[in-house]
Ligand SMILES: Nc1ncnc2c1ncn2[C@@H]1O[C@H](COP(=O)(O)OP(=O)(O)OP(=O)(O)O)[C@@H](O)[C@H]1O
């Protein structure tokens with residue numbers, strides 16, 4: 001937490017007075033120092049950016065598989081639904097520092113710990129959306145599928161999941177954008193990524209590192225948001241045409 | 247043949263059973279209509295046949311085989327199923343919807359494709375025009391047609407239809423009913439048909455099973471049901487206007503040939519000839535057809551006053567509605583009331599003129615009955 005306050009104090013100082021070549025000071029302004037830093041350490045920055053991306057992609061991929069399966073299971077056993085959703089909700093409310101610290105004894109320091117924590121964070125949006133996506137399908141559609149002789153597996157794969165897909169996609173997007181930010185904090189337990197720049201920058205009072213790390217994280221988040229919402233819109237557009245009036 | 251024996255269905259947590267000790271036998275090739283007030287157990291009865299619901303006790307036999315011992319998936323693949331909400335798959339095209347059961351049965355692609363086109367044509371849809379569309383892009387009536395086509399795609403010997411024509415306006419419904427009866431004449435399936443509309447029951451049923459509070463009250467032919475209702479409940483369900491209800495039972499073609507009607511005029515007949523024809527009889531108007539006998543409209547005697555030497559074509563009034571000869575007399579009556587006229591033209595599927603039915607003809611039928 002104290003780190004958060006530090007960052008805040010730091011930035012308020014930086015952005016009020018020190019932004020450009022400050023009058024009466026002999027140091028160059030923050031922007032030009034950041035540009036210089038990027039030029040000097042572009043290899044490192046690029047590596048950390050890719051590492052961050054990789055952390056997110058691995059986590060979200062596993063999370064999607066786990067959450068969709070969980071969501072499907074609770075759509076069949078509604079007695080489990082409330083419990084599972086509550087547990088997922090609790091996961092999300094655990095502060096990220098606490099969650100990461102708690103993981104270390106089990107998974108050690110490193111990438112795995114980061115991935116496990118990020119998976120736990122992304123459960124709720126995807127499980128919940130899978131569950132509601134399936135539950136919202138018109139009972140008549142499911143009944144006619146069953147009544148015509150489709151097996152339960154075929155009903156699930158041919159009818160339920162395709163119809164719930166736009167809603168599931170929305171959950172995946174929410175989860176992804178969220179864990180891009182949390183992923184920065186995972187550097188704290190050695191999971192790598194742009195968080196390293198931020199943490200190092202803070203401990204060394206090296207503003208350009210912090211700026212580059214923070215902006216890098218935002219760019220990744222915006223990129224995921226853009227790509228996934230584009231995919232979502234495409235699915236929804238098709239889905240809407242099909243669903244309208246039904 | 248479907249045989250329901252001593253079947254009772256009690257839903258968990260319900261005090262009274264939804265279906266009580268039901269016995270019902272449906273002959274091969276018959277349409278048996280289940281009719282009765284809302285909540286009397288019609289849908290439940292139907293859904294026990296394809297085992298969406300399992301009976302609490304009793305047995306169901308299909309062609310002598312115990313349905314309750316069969317594999318439910320195999321059982322359902324051979325029973326066509328249409329529900330009131332239609333339940334088309336919104337994410338699939340019309341073609342894909344109709345191909346559902348063929349795909350489940352793993353038919354070869356070519357065979358499925360041919361069958362889908364054939365089924366769509368059968369229910370009056372154009373495979374080229376509608377096949378690639380999604381259900382949301384069709385009208386209510388078209389969707390009902392797709393529902394029927396989908397249920398019949400693999401030619402199942404048995405069909406279960408729960409208010410299949412419920413969600414459309416009365417005129418469209420009458421049309422769908424007539425089309426379906428025409429198809430049934432050809433395919434002769436064993437059909438369980440659920441409705442809460444007694445008029446639809448009389449029109450569609452070879453037999454009618456009247457239910458109340460989960461029990462079967464009477465199972466009889468429409469004629470017997472009308473002439474000998476088993477009790478107060480049935481007679482109030484059938485209603486007081488029984489002879490008018492009989493209009494449901496008679497098809498237009500059954501009386502059309504006995505009617506003595508003037509020949510239709512051709513579009514190029516001269517106005518003088520038409521007037522002469524009308525003056526000689528007591529009829530005040532005449533239908534006009536083109537060279538292919540297609541109905542063009544009607545000319546009334548008043549339209550022709552003081553007109554000479556011209557062709558009929560110049561004075562035709564188009565008709566809003568016509569009926570086909572396999573429609574019932576009641577359908578004809580509906581159209582007359584709808585248009586506010588005392589007659590309706592009868593045409594065949596190609597719009598060729600077959601004759602005219604008047605209000606007087608209907609009155610004669612009702613009178614004969616009494
Ligand atoms: N799945 C279910 N669980 C519990 N009760 C049910 C279920 N399905 C039907 N019922 C009850 O069984 C009774 C008969 O219902 P059913 O759907 O067979 O009526 P219906 O004759 O088809 O009526 P309607 O004309 O309104 O469709 C009703 O009292 C209904 O509430």
Ligand SMILES: [Mg+2]
Nearest residue numbers: 288289290408
């Ligand atoms: Mg019902």
